[in-house]
Amino acid sequence: MSLLTVKNLTKQFGNNPVIQHLSFSINEGEFVSILGPSGSGKSTLFHLIGGILSPNTGSIQLADQEITGNRGHISYMPQTPSLLPWRTVLQNVLLGQELHGKKDKEKAKEMLQIAGLEQYIDAFPHELSGGMKQRAAFIRALQSPQPVICLDEPFSALDELTRLDMQKWLLSIWEEYRRTILFITHNIEEALFLSDRIIILSNKPANVKDDFLVPFDRPRSEELLLQEDFLHWKKKVHFSLKGSD
Structure with a gap:
């Protein structure tokens, strides 16, 4: 279907x-x-x-x-990661859920761990490489409902x-x-x-x-x-x- x-x-x-x-x-x-x-x-x-x-x-x-x-x-992910610079990686990943009145921190942390970003959960976007930013942006898209x-x-x-x-x-x-x-x-x-x-x-x-x-x-x-x-x-x-x- x-x-x-x-x-x-x-x-x-x-x-x-x-x-x-x-x-x-x-x-x-x-x-x-x-x-x-x-x-x-x-x-x-x-x-x-x-x-x-x-x-x-x-x-x-x-x-x-x-x-x-x-x-x-x-859920839309553009060519650039478009992470909000004033939010941490975890806060950015949760954004899509927040816009729909939801927030599952534990699931987000689990997916960030799978993405190899466990040590960067509290980091800000300027502290990440280009590949890390893309992974965080994709996890955000994946977390959106x-x-x-x-x-x-x-x-x-x-x-x-x-x-x-x-x-x-x-x-x-x-x-x-x-x-x-x-x-x-x-x-x-x-x-x-x-x-x-x-x-x-x-x-x-x-x-x-x-x-x-x-x-x-x-x-x-x-x-x-x-x-x-x-x-x-x-x-x-x-x-x-x-x-x-």
Whole structure:
């Protein structure tokens, strides 16, 4: 059963159409990545799903609830960690819960321990490395009560080795909690390594060009990145994406 359904979504700014007749759905517990050319409307799509923007036409449903143009129904993590500098790591992680009238400190501490941040619970964001900030921001998203987490290129600012470490860490956390994730990335390897499905957007006005089911078994390790089948799929997604330009 579909958890999130986007139907015939269209969005334009003035005379500039960005998204046109875009439809897809994701199931509960699914990890879905969205790839598309630069400027194809991927972040705009997230803003529509999150209710920050309203579409010109179309609808967005969460389970059986219409959420088009309404905020507060999804958990959103932008490209930068966006931790509040005056709050400790633990206080930042609890923020999403507090906004919904909840607070489970013990669960938050447990997840921070799993994330390797146990010693930094009372630290402030300026005391953390870039990877630590991203882990804290993801734990905050994971702790929020909304059923869908939207991640907008969360690792794009990290160096290659730190990025791979974060991908492996994200997979380990996701394997344990199986939250529904919609993930924007420009990196084909990242999408293949992390995802159950990859949705390819066309150039703007964006619609769905391809929808690939990723065939690799879970759990996954970094050795997968060097396997022949992985390289075959990397080429397949590359040529689909290239045809979207």
